[in-house]
Amino acid sequence: MELQECKARAGPREFGPHDDLPREYREAATRMIQFHANSEIMGAYLERPFIRQSPSLDRKLAFSAKVQDEIGHGQLLYRAAESLGVKTREEMLDELANGEGKFLNCFHYPMTEWWETPMIAFFVDGAAMRRQATIKRTSWEPYAHAMDKICFEEGFHIKHGEHIMRELATGSRREQQLLQEAFEEWWPRILQFFGPTDDESTHHDFAAEVGLKTMSNDELRQAFLNAYLPKATEYGLEIPDEPRIREEDGRYVVEEDDLDWEEFWAVANNDYAGSHEQIDARASAHDAVAWVRATISGETA
Amino acid sequence: MIWEVFRQDEPGGYHTHCGNVHAPDREMALLFAEIQHARRKPTNSLWVVPQKEIASQTDETDRFGGTTDKTYRWVSAYNVDVEFAKEIEDSDREQRSVAGDSA
Ligand SMILES: [Fe+2]
Numbered sequence A: 001m002e003l004q005e006c007k008a009r010a011g012p013r014e015f016g017p018h019d020d021l022p023r024e025y026r027e028a029a030t031r032m033i034q035f036h037a038n039s040e041i042m043g044a045y046l047e048r049p050f051i052r053q054s055p056s057l058d059r060k061l062a063f064s065a066k067v068q069d070e071i072g073h074g075q076l077l078y079r080a081a082e083s084l085g086v087k088t089r090e091e092m093l094d095e096l097a098n099g100e101g102k103f104l105n106c107f108h109y110p111m112t113e114w115w116e117t118p119m120i121a122f123f124v125d126g127a128a129m130r131r132q133a134t135i136k137r138t139s140w141e142p143y144a145h146a147m148d149k150i151c152f153e154e155g156f157h158i159k160h161g162e163h164i165m166r167e168l169a170t171g172s173r174r175e176q177q178l179l180q181e182a183f184e185e186w187w188p189r190i191l192q193f194f195g196p197t198d199d200e201s202t203h204h205d206f207a208a209e210v211g212l213k214t215m216s217n218d219e220l221r222q223a224f225l226n227a228y229l230p231k232a233t234e235y236g237l238e239i240p241d242e243p244r245i246r247e248e249d250g251r252y253v254v255e256e257d258d259l260d261w262e263e264f265w266a267v268a269n270n271d272y273a274g275s276h277e278q279i280d281a282r283a284s285a286h287d288a289v290a291w292v293r294a295t296i297s298g299e300t301a
Numbered sequence B: 001m002i003w004e005v006f007r008q009d010e011p012g013g014y015h016t017h018c019g020n021v022h023a024p025d026r027e028m029a030l031l032f033a034e035i036q037h038a039r040r041k042p043t044n045s046l047w048v049v050p051q052k053e054i055a056s057q058t059d060e061t062d063r064f065g066g067t068t069d070k071t072y073r074w075v076s077a078y079n080v081d082v083e084f085a086k087e088i089e090d091s092d093r094e095q096r097s098v099a100g101d102s103a
């Protein structure tokens, strides 16, 4: 198929493995889905310690179920990416281990304390859900099918995250204070979750033209802000002064120039201090269970 | 030889199992599958798979998802509001609609 025809036909769930698609489409879709898959895996590793650190058995069970779901999302997405015929799952996993694989900005930062967990489990999962709901209409059918299952499961993640946040927000003074501090630290990163501003986004136009993406980064960021800022205030969180947020026709708009884009690009290129820490930790966890993979595939380790 | 047949109604949908056919080879299996299962119902695509290639397991021998209480992994376990975001409301509804079978 010529690129022109591909653009003309582009629509929800339009293309699948039986279509002979142009190289440009396959590469763009691979980049996007591989990034998504990597992010599921890196997010799971970030939350894994909280299976141990949970303050109660209920939370421990919920975190273990959630981490299991996230790893499953990664596996599902590597299959959707692999079906484009550009890279194998093996190659993508290798790239993630050797630091070439890219993933979401929020998963480059360490998360060590219990009161930080709603920042990922509520806000970041909420942001991811907001984007994922739009990807149900992506043009790569296997990707859309993966979204059907992922969106089904995510409701539990976000409600669980909000439940933790409510517990902290209605807890002791100290818990409220710690939650506020975590929020101030994470809030700008959460707003950068959706990626660079539209004028800096290099891949957006093409991805939109071939139907891989249906909403731009800025549109998603604004939609998220308007749903989640009221949630934060509902729990008594104070919105930091920076980045500035103004109201326009009853909608919140974030002053994007106030966000630290230099740090964002360092993160995006895996060049941030936290990037190496997260990538290496996941790589060594992956190595530690090499014997399991070898046993399953019948090789001798 | 028996082939299991999977039919997809429209582009972008799932291939769902709809029956099986006798056929000596793939080509004939597709032809018979088409005649039996795709001639009347609107069909976008068909798959045929040799029956002996399919591994199966049922809930008579295995309780899928285990036998312990796993309410903690369902939306219904958390009484927080979902109305602020449509995508969470949708997920909540989807989970509740199957929870009767699985929770
Ligand atoms: Fe996920």
Ligand SMILES: [Fe+2]
Residues within 6 Å of the ligand: A070, A125, A154, A157
């Ligand atoms: Fe999640």
